[in-house]
Amino acid sequence: MKLDSMYQDIILDHYKHPHGRGLRDGDAEVHHVNPTCGDEITLRVKLEGNVLKDVSYEGQGCSISQASASVLNDLLVGKELGEAQQIQEAFLELMQSKGQLEGDEEVLEDAIAFAGVSKYPARVKCALLSWMAWKDATAQALAGAPVKESA
Amino acid sequence: MKLDSMYQDIILDHYKHPHGRGLRDGDAEVHHVNPTCGDEITLRVKLEGNVLKDVSYEGQGCSISQASASVLNDLLVGKELGEAQQIQEAFLELMQSKGQLEGDEEVLEDAIAFAGVSKYPARVKCALLSWMAWKDATAQALAGAPVKESA
Amino acid sequence: MLDVDAIRKDFPVLSRILPNGKPLVYLDNAATSQKPKQVLDALTAYYELHNANVHRGVHTLAEEATALYEGARDAVASFINAPSRDEVVFTKNASESLNLVANMLGWAEEPYKVDADSEIVITEMEHHSNIVPWQLLAQRTGAKLKWFGLTDDGRLDLSHIDEIITEKTKVVSFVLVSNILGTVNPVEAIVRRAQDVGALVVIDASQAAPHMVLDVQALEADFVAFTGHKMLAPTGIGVLWGRQELLEDLPPFLGGGEMIETVSMQSSTYAPAPHKFEAGTPPIAQAVGLGAAIEYLNGVGMDAIAAHEHRITEYALSRLAEVPDLRVIGPTTAEDRAAAISFTLGDIHPHDVGQVLDEQGIAVRVGHHCARPVCLRYGIPATTRASFYLYSTEAEVDALIDGLHHVRAFFG
């Protein structure tokens, strides 16, 4: 059934038991919304030198956007920035593939479960919400932006 | 042929040899334009008590609008206002009849030649231009408006 | 009673089988309606036989196109009981109609001019298209934007009406039927107060015109806006009705061809309304399509349509009440209520609800429905909305209910 290709068990698991949720100390904070559906995320990154020490987040949204933030936390925390960026790019490529790619499990681990989502244009934005927020926050942290108050 | 029903000889005659054309002394002056085609008329009325002493005009436009002003001059000058107004209304009714009326020759004289024009919505406005201008100018003259300078 | 089976045959899309093999159950009518073949035929006939630019031609096609376009204006005027056809302005959608009014009032002379001393009143249940134009006007003029809040059961809270609509209020703009809550608002109380303080009244009838008798004279408003695509007509056409003397007094909005009387490089004068507000080549074919849609609606009868939707709404509300954890956002009875029903389903996100329903062929809308303040008011991120129309059936309601049980099982 087509639905199962979107709602893999891995996704539903992350949705029901999100990893690393909650806002903790950070070097930069961003608030992103998906105007098409109203999904929102507040996300902070904490750097230590070249290493992504923490990605903490809070938000509301559908299973896809929530699970995707949880998977992001799993995948990126503890990585060097360069590697984290490669993972982000691999995920972006997968999501823009319109169901054509399967994703490299070596790189993306649980995130390959989102391959099925890439067939649904309206949901791709849900899956990308936290990843775009992370990219933005990291850029701000590198630029030395102060932590903003939560909006 | 259909064209001849619009371009009656009477109309072409008035067009080629307009009656009463030129601006003379008046009690009120108006400038009307037909925005659909750019036809323009400047028209003055001169009252003497209850009698329409003169209708003078200048303008540019198609054969229909020019001939109609000429016919108006013929029909209305020298009439009492009440009668002039009746003639105006009869002409208006004829022009709005979409080819259904023939017009009362007793009242409208040469103006019945315009019956064929009433079948052409875009041209009805041409035929009515001077008549609407006359109505407006007469109302202004009665209200005691001063003669405006030509625009 | 409507012959819904016969009506459904007029709408080609309603017999569509979706790529996953499921027949379409279209419950997204508040977003846009489907089109009967009568409307599509009118469009095709227009383009295949009469297509020309309007108003400025003496040739046969131009005369025919003009007669069709202006005939559509007559159809709209009589559909809304307008005192004059010249009060009907064609726009591209309801949003443009509302922006048109907001902009006119910003550029108007006294007594209409909205400026830093003015107040503008809207409500918390407006569609974004009746919020943002007024926020922009307020920002640009310094006027103050105020609004009516909502009661817990999805109605306007008019208890402070005299403090909200005051002597400073220049304009009150509100929705006749909410697209998210389904609430039908009490026009008279608001109009009465607005008239007392001399404020203009704008009514957003986008969700009313398709579903019930709309009588602009009975409403006693100054402006009424609605949109074609929600009432069986093509996309790309909207209507602004306005009282004649206002349309005469107020300044133009868009400038261009069609809306002028005479132009020189130094200055221009404007055509009388409605043309003053119709700059450029109008949506000719779309107006013709709207005329055909109105003919179709009149043929069925607006009263009969309203009665049918009322029945469906009652049935849907009673069946939705059976679904565990389902909370209707908006009035829970069919009284003073239209056929758009929003709800939440436990803590399953509406996006997920919609996706699983879609898998069963059921098209509902999910999100904030361009009325985000309503979601904020009720502390929810979004809703799922099912909305019905003249061709909706009880069987479709049943399919929705089955679908919702399936959603619960899936995420259970």
Next chain:
Amino acid sequence: MLDVDAIRKDFPVLSRILPNGKPLVYLDNAATSQKPKQVLDALTAYYELHNANVHRGVHTLAEEATALYEGARDAVASFINAPSRDEVVFTKNASESLNLVANMLGWAEEPYKVDADSEIVITEMEHHSNIVPWQLLAQRTGAKLKWFGLTDDGRLDLSHIDEIITEKTKVVSFVLVSNILGTVNPVEAIVRRAQDVGALVVIDASQAAPHMVLDVQALEADFVAFTGHKMLAPTGIGVLWGRQELLEDLPPFLGGGEMIETVSMQSSTYAPAPHKFEAGTPPIAQAVGLGAAIEYLNGVGMDAIAAHEHRITEYALSRLAEVPDLRVIGPTTAEDRAAAISFTLGDIHPHDVGQVLDEQGIAVRVGHHCARPVCLRYGIPATTRASFYLYSTEAEVDALIDGLHHVRAFFG
């Protein structure tokens, strides 16, 4: 060479027999073009299969409609060689596109803001839709409106360019191809000077997009406007192309659904371009129709269309020269000239010319063609205009010439 016979078969209206028994000779293409059945089929397929509101749905129809609508944006972007699809804004017509720019510049921040110290430059051959918006902007901001005059042979008089475009000039807006004179304007000279003084350049390409290759990057303009109905597409759709950073920096125009990022009663933020400028339900079906029109035009080839029209224009100019008392208003050769030809015929009023031609089935436009300043400039009340397109034939030119002889005889 075009296979004009084959092309004509795609256009149902071209085989129409008029009520007076005459076959239609459609020479009013500058006012609006006819539509091929490929475009009508695309419209019908959209409504019969995929119709839904766009962007906010997760259901199948909404996804399909969104893909079709956004696919049309891709088609437009590549048709005009836009660097990015996000630079293509859908409007209702070219007039709205031009008003959009004028309004944005009125509400913009520095350095774009047009205010009392600014100058706006247009030309005397603009369509009213590129005059009135700037007059309104000048009135409302106190800016000064200036313009290029015309030479006796229907070209822009650029001899005083340095006095007309100055350091105070904020925006220069001009027509690429005149709808009344047929003149093709020298873009580069104007753009060069505008860039020197830091002014924005707006190009009205309404009469260019249908007839020649349009490359917004080659033009080096900041904004380019055109309209669907003149290029085989439905009424109710226009395009504004704008440079991405400008669209990002400039404020929105119409407020409402679709154009927002997030709305609360207190304030709103806006979606990125192009959506920021597309308030309300867009002209979805019309965009789809425009996409189909572009596919049709690309199939024929814009270069081939331009060459065909050039040949027809040459032939028409040479044959018109045979008609006694006929004076072409505009360039008298086909060089830097498009296929809209205006003329006067002795002192026979154009209205009368058009009427007698109509009687013979020949549809031409008469009047000031929404470019009254051109008529004032040449001291004429109006013109008769014949305008050609990809389906026009030499036989139609011949019919026109015969018709004009008949007109002369009739009023002789």
